[in-house]
Amino acid sequence: MKTEVYRVAERYALKVFVVSNAPIRVPLDSRIEAVVVGDRFDAADDWIAERAGSGDIVVTADIPLADRSLKAGAEVIGNTGVPFTTASIGMAMASRELLSHLRAMGQNTGGPKPMTPRDRSRFLSALDEAVRKVRRRAGGAS
DSSP states (O other): OHHHHHHHHHHHTOOEEEEESSOOOOOSOTTEEEEEOOSSTTHHHHHHHHHOOTTOEEEOSOHHHHHHHHHTTOEEEOTTSOEEOTTTHHHHHHHHHHHHHHHHTTOOOOOOOOOOHHHHHHHHHHHHHHHHHHHHHHTOOO
């Protein structure tokens, strides 16, 4: 997924922040910045949510972060290319809560499925659309 983000960012000359709790490698590109936050629980999510706003695109599989980012006015895309919207986030939060409850009761709910070529294609399309949407709102070129 990061490769796809880097590719789209290069095409549109966008700044990308890769936020993590520990150092990770990112391409040597002035538009890509690795941000290492503390190891406190949710430190990376907090960094992102505190800075996200209108004109930003947040890519995350974390539903609470998606919710916080949407409330801040950002466009949000899940890691499989399905956009989070104000209309869909409530159901996503409820599903997350249900699965969390089932896991707490000992139920095996399985993990995330591996990314398929179809997911990759959907992700690229969704990211491209989010960039165009943000630019239209800002009055910029697509």
